[in-house]
Amino acid sequence: MSQKQQLINQVIEAWRALQQQAPLVQCMTNSVANNYVANILLAAGASPAMIDNPFEAEDFTKISAALSLNIGTPTTEQTQAMLISAKTAQQHQVPWVLDPVGYGAVLKWRSETVDQLLQFHPSIIRGNASEISTLAGNNIQSKGVDSTLNSQDVYAQAKSLLQYTECVAISGESDFIISKPLNAVIQVNGGCYLQPKITATGCALGALTAAYHAVAPATIAALAAHIHFAIAGKLAFEHAQTVGSFNIAFLDYVHMLDDNLIQQYVDIEVVDMES
Amino acid sequence: MSQKQQLINQVIEAWRALQQQAPLVQCMTNSVANNYVANILLAAGASPAMIDNPFEAEDFTKISAALSLNIGTPTTEQTQAMLISAKTAQQHQVPWVLDPVGYGAVLKWRSETVDQLLQFHPSIIRGNASEISTLAGNNIQSKGVDSTLNSQDVYAQAKSLLQYTECVAISGESDFIISKPLNAVIQVNGGCYLQPKITATGCALGALTAAYHAVAPATIAALAAHIHFAIAGKLAFEHAQTVGSFNIAFLDYVHMLDDNLIQQYVDIEVVDMES
């Protein structure tokens, strides 16, 4: 069996495990995304809980199967809660995903918080090309990482982040999953150009990555979440071509995805990074 | 006329009063639910206002027709506001509903706040089985109150809460309304298995209960809100069987419900608890 088919089989196993276990996923996300994130996770099979205050963060992270931190609209209390939960997750081996929304020179406060959060070693870091590139210390933000870059360029840009994490996931027209254990970049094709026209789809993808990480290793979790969204986006677009209707169809397909649809529609490429 | 038909008639009267009066309902709810709660209340005929800061809480509660407190994602300021508004509601006879989301041993901060809020005697307490059971002091959370329990068991589990409130409403596959004035448990059947797959439906049910309580006594208010959701859920499922589409249809039927639909689809059972 090819490495590619092995990965697909593991993704299907992860999807089945998500349905069977319905893992409790603690989500601290932004005020724009929280309703959407909760609905996406419920539709996908997980049990989200949006516990984001510093007084309950530690106790709740201890009982959670995974943790998702998204720093889109931080408050002082939520920032405190994130630092507590990240530390708790590291100490108690709770897998956790960091989504550094808006990381960069303009938004200094959150960027400093993200720098602190990195010290607690997120299992997966997820973001768009400009966030990941800036987080990795590249100054040329405007070049970014987009689908016209080849996988070697992606790997080069994000490689320095692998000192903190097992896996880096970059969303865009195609998504790129950079795996430390596999020493490979996996490209995920699919989705729809309307997805960036709907707020919080990236935030929901980060939280879904955390949900899969409750039942699968980092690389498979990131891969499964991105494939889940890529297929749901592709199928939704066949039914609805404007943002409002598309978003409802997308939620429907996030819910209806199953092992057959994954096998039928998955579109990935694996690139070995050894050189 | 049977007690059951008398209750149904009172529910229909409550629905009509809601349409005619469009009562102002102050809602303090969680960050996941606030948009959905506002839309459900507007669709059902009420006028929601999400005033949840401690600096305006007292003045606004005084002019509100009802108050709904839901402690899903508390902040320090919102918690202060809840305590102020609950106290104000008690002093000024504003009917109010408490939804103790997440009450239990893990989430201590909110649970302590809920314990304080109970001292201001909510007119109605609404929650799922495990929240209500834990709030009532039962240690065996896992047994909970579900639809396989009979009404006597439900009554036994939640009875101790009637020292604080007129009515306890427990949502599940079937809902149970425990009425102190009637000394009865009313079982509400209907709804759809998809409702728990949509976030904040329980929160919206609590707020709708408060809206009905602005125009009807506690037991009738709780009953009317739960019947409203049970019928809308049942009819929505006839039109859409996946979460995204179902949720839109559900909102449509929350809006389209009327006295004829209530009379046609209501499915309740009354159990006398005298013994």
Place this chain on the structure above:
Amino acid sequence: MSQKQQLINQVIEAWRALQQQAPLVQCMTNSVANNYVANILLAAGASPAMIDNPFEAEDFTKISAALSLNIGTPTTEQTQAMLISAKTAQQHQVPWVLDPVGYGAVLKWRSETVDQLLQFHPSIIRGNASEISTLAGNNIQSKGVDSTLNSQDVYAQAKSLLQYTECVAISGESDFIISKPLNAVIQVNGGCYLQPKITATGCALGALTAAYHAVAPATIAALAAHIHFAIAGKLAFEHAQTVGSFNIAFLDYVHMLDDNLIQQYVDIEVVDMES
């Protein structure tokens, strides 16, 4: 060419500029509205960013093309951020829109904040009739500004606000745009009676006004946003007549609006206020 057709042409130019430039719009809005506001702005062609903390407010306002402040559910931190961003916007000539949700005698804290915000001279003030009337110092709230008032009455009620701003926009069954530079009131007809049954439509209209103000002068921006919503509402209602489905269709038409639809469906009247 008539003044009316000149205005319509400028609105069409503004819509084209919005599509081409996709301006960055900083939105501080309430917790009920933020997801909806972001989706409406994305659908309309803008790039919203919900940066609402006091630690990043100044830096972000400096790089934003426009700023939208909506005080629906203020917190202490968000209020601080609003004051910082309003001051920054004034200093750096960033156009900004103020939406004084709930202004009046009952909600004193926000009303005092709004009074402070006025000192930084919003380019446009947007609200419903009772908010605008109270903000303009009228005591007779209940008379308000509704569609039965003629334009002279509207002008008389809101005129005092023109000491702070270029333009006042009042939403209702018909909308009224009061322009200082034109010394005129423009009435915008259209929309649908269901829009007030959906929460945050007014908040989204304020944010869309800010988005248009990034690419057009105040009067044209307010006019374009209100025409955008009036046409989308009218067309959506032809496809769906209940709140849930209507709201999805509305989002679709906000996205599908183009210059042809504007020219075909626009319904405005200009009244000269010289006397």
